[in-house]
Amino acid sequence: MLGFAILLFFYLLGSLLQTVCDLPLPANVIGLILFTVALFAKWVKLEWVEDASQFLVRHMLLLFAPIVxxxxxxxxxxxxxxxxxxxxxxxxxxxxxxxxxxxxxxxxxxxxxxxxxxxxxx
Missing domain, CATH: 1.20.5 (Single alpha-helices involved in coiled-coils or other helix-helix interfaces)
Known part of the structure; x- marks a missing residue:
């Protein structure tokens, strides 16, 4: 659950920054950039989010169903x-x-x- 909470936190942080700063990037991209910076800076450990990210990757096809x-x-x-x-x-x-x-x-x-x-x- 910690992994999902961390991923959701970065998505919401990206959404907040996009809304407050009126940035031309989508909120999920901003969150992903911030998450990548946090990983490289070692603020977030890969082990914390690895299980959640593997789950999301395995079920990615379901996430694209609404787009189709x-x-x-x-x-x-x-x-x-x-x-x-x-x-x-x-x-x-x-x-x-x-x-x-x-x-x-x-x-x-x-x-x-x-x-x-x-x-x-x-």
């Missing part, structure tokens, strides 16, 4: 915009793949240059 039902309520709108939605899906996926590939290629080049400098220094 809501999507079915707007199926006619999705059908009307199907081409635009599919085009955006493919273009954004292709864009992410390109940027990721270029990033890895650039980082591997810089690693090779660094290794060559180290090797030449010997």
């Amino acid at each position: 039902v809501g999507t079915m309520a707007f199926f006619h709108v999705i059908g009307d915009q199907a081409f635009v939605i599919l085009a955006n899906l493919f273009l954004s996926t292709f864009g992410v793949l390109l940027v990721t590939g270029w990033t890895v290629k650039g980082l591997s080049r810089s690693d090779r240059k660094e290794a060559n400098k180290t090797h030449d220094a010997r």
Whole structure:
């Protein structure tokens, strides 16, 4: 129960900060950022939330059921915009793949240059 209480605390803290500070991020994202900071700062121990998080991950499909039902309520709108939605899906996926590939290629080049400098220094 402690794990759920900690996770709920960070969600509510994110919700409070989002409302009070009028931040453009969703409350759950703010809470997740704060939770990650707390984990790295060792204010929260992983053992405290591990069981609760494993439970939530195992039952994640149930958490998405309301979204799927809501999507079915707007199926006619999705059908009307199907081409635009599919085009955006493919273009954004292709864009992410390109940027990721270029990033890895650039980082591997810089690693090779660094290794060559180290090797030449010997």
